[in-house]
Amino acid sequence: MKKFFTLVMALLLMSFFVACGGGEEKSTTPAEKAGRTAKKAAGYQATAVTDGGSISGKVSLAGAVPEKKKLEITKDVNVCGKTGHYDESVVVSADNGIANVVVKIVAIGKGKAMDALGESFTLDQNGCVFQPHINLVPAGGDLTILNSDGILHNIHTYSEKNGSVNVAQPGFKKKMKQNFAKAEIIRVACDVHNWMGGYIVVADHPYYSVTDASGGFELTDVPAGTYTVEFWQETFGKQTQEVTVTAGAAATANAEFAAGS
Template sequence: MVRIKTSALLIPMLCGLIAGPALAGDIVGKVKYAGNAPAPAKISITKDQAVCGKEPHVEESLLVAADKGVKNVVIDVADPKDGKPMPPAAKNPAVDQTGCKFLPRVQIVPAGQMLDINNNDGILHNIHTFPKNNVPLNAAQPKFKKTVQAKFDKPDVVQIKCDVHSWMTGWIVVAGHPYYALSDAAGSFTISGVPAGTYTLEYWHEKLGKQTKPVTVPATGSVTADFEYAAK
């Protein structure tokens, strides 16, 4: 009994050593919305009109393309096997406050990475973060304070708001490993170089919520993992 168990463990281990680098594939897909794209509701600018009202603001919490692709969905492998950390970015990721909007609205930031929150508007903003697993930040950012920094050490989904301009909102998804992707305007995404195996894939959207589905990553090439959110 013991012998059989040992060899059953050893053979795949030895094969792994002989094969050299880990076998890995890509997860590609498209996220869609089963309903009609919502009409972009206009946001009324109630403060700092000269700066914030330069460009019209519309509701961007659910962006659906003509063919139903959903932008700003974060897709990640919930249970990666190799547990390697996300490589640090070459320079600090940044959230810009421009025209009283957080740009980009949604972004993925490696855990432990310093994030620059920039004030490009020359007026007072007040950064307020709402983490679940990290330390919150609530800091006034007067017009002369170009950058406030924030760091999130643990994986999380963090909403950012401005206490001065109630319509301003953005999201930081803090990644503890590299197997994350953000869907583009067409709803498409790619997670590259995932070690072969079967995983749970998570789809998170600020308005449509979190959904999961299993995915099996091949040793070479890619697997397609499309997903459709039910209409709200």
């Protein structure tokens, strides 16, 4: 009996030490993290956002959902023609949500750290399609460009603020990198396959989002304040809205584009 009692006591003591030890995590405050990861984005200051709010919503198309336009594949059919290709200039869900709309806060001076945008940024050429169609990349950061197809592609960007890129990427060159210094939305095309198109969105702060397949988006950890939110769609252009965010609360900003607008 005495032996049993000693064993129970030992187990109790062990669990006590395990419980205490588990709580000793090395913590990093948001301020430390923000300071450590502040990138070169000129004019933007990373600070700790302790009681931020959010802005979320849906971008919709007014009127009937347009029919998907199938594209004709005229080159490298054995690689590019494996899957169907559709026009991506307006991608609309069954309930009128528009995908691939770039949503951003205009001219926000400070807030969460730049790395909230993500850590690696990759544009793949896969099946002779740019994936993803819209690529976010932080100003001063690298975009990794992959060629998963094993055939010749030619990356060609149409930029105004950054230098233009016009580089062949033969099938054997699986990976290359490009740096974009200034905030801008840049159209990217392939000179070999004229149906290939996408956009590189160079961000000078982390409050950017791209709408998902159903048109939804969310901007998180937004410091309280009143902001201009911009919605950019490659065919319909841009529109803005004023949105007020209160500390710790969720604000809604829905937008609507009309076909032909």
